Amino acid sequence: MPSALLAGALTLLLLFAGTAAHASRAGTVILSGQECGYIMLNTGQGQVLLKLIRGEAPKPGDRLEASGPLPTSDFADLTNRRTQEPLTVWVDMVDRSSNRALGRYGQYCN
Known part of the structure; x- marks a missing residue:
């Protein structure tokens, strides 16, 4: 019985780790x-400010997926889960702790 409990706990741990990643x-x-x-x-990673380079602009609420972490000041390829369409973006800023990205968005879009 303890081995079944251990196997179940290990399975849950692996599922949680996969979900977090x-x-x-x-x-x-x-x-x-x-x-x-x-x-x-x-x-x-926090709030991320992206410049759309190629693809259809997503709508608020859309989920975008990347193949890895989004690096600042570099290009990244994303997929819009709603449309399954690819996007190419420039990662302008990854803001882990404050509202700097929101302020910069306001500067660019107003």
Whole structure:
């Protein structure tokens, strides 16, 4: 019986670890400026400011998925889960602790 309990606990731990890793690679669109081309994304890394380079602009509430963490000042390929369409973006800022990304979004889109 203890081995079955241990196996069950290990399975739950692996499932949780997989979910946590997956969550850090996906984010929810908070703001998407159709006219300015910037996207504000809420992720496990914090708020991320993206410049849309290629693809259809996502809508607020869309979930975007990356193949890995989003690096600042670099290009990244994402997939919009709602449409299954690919996006290429420039990662302008990853803001882990404050509202700097939101302020910069306001500067770019107003």
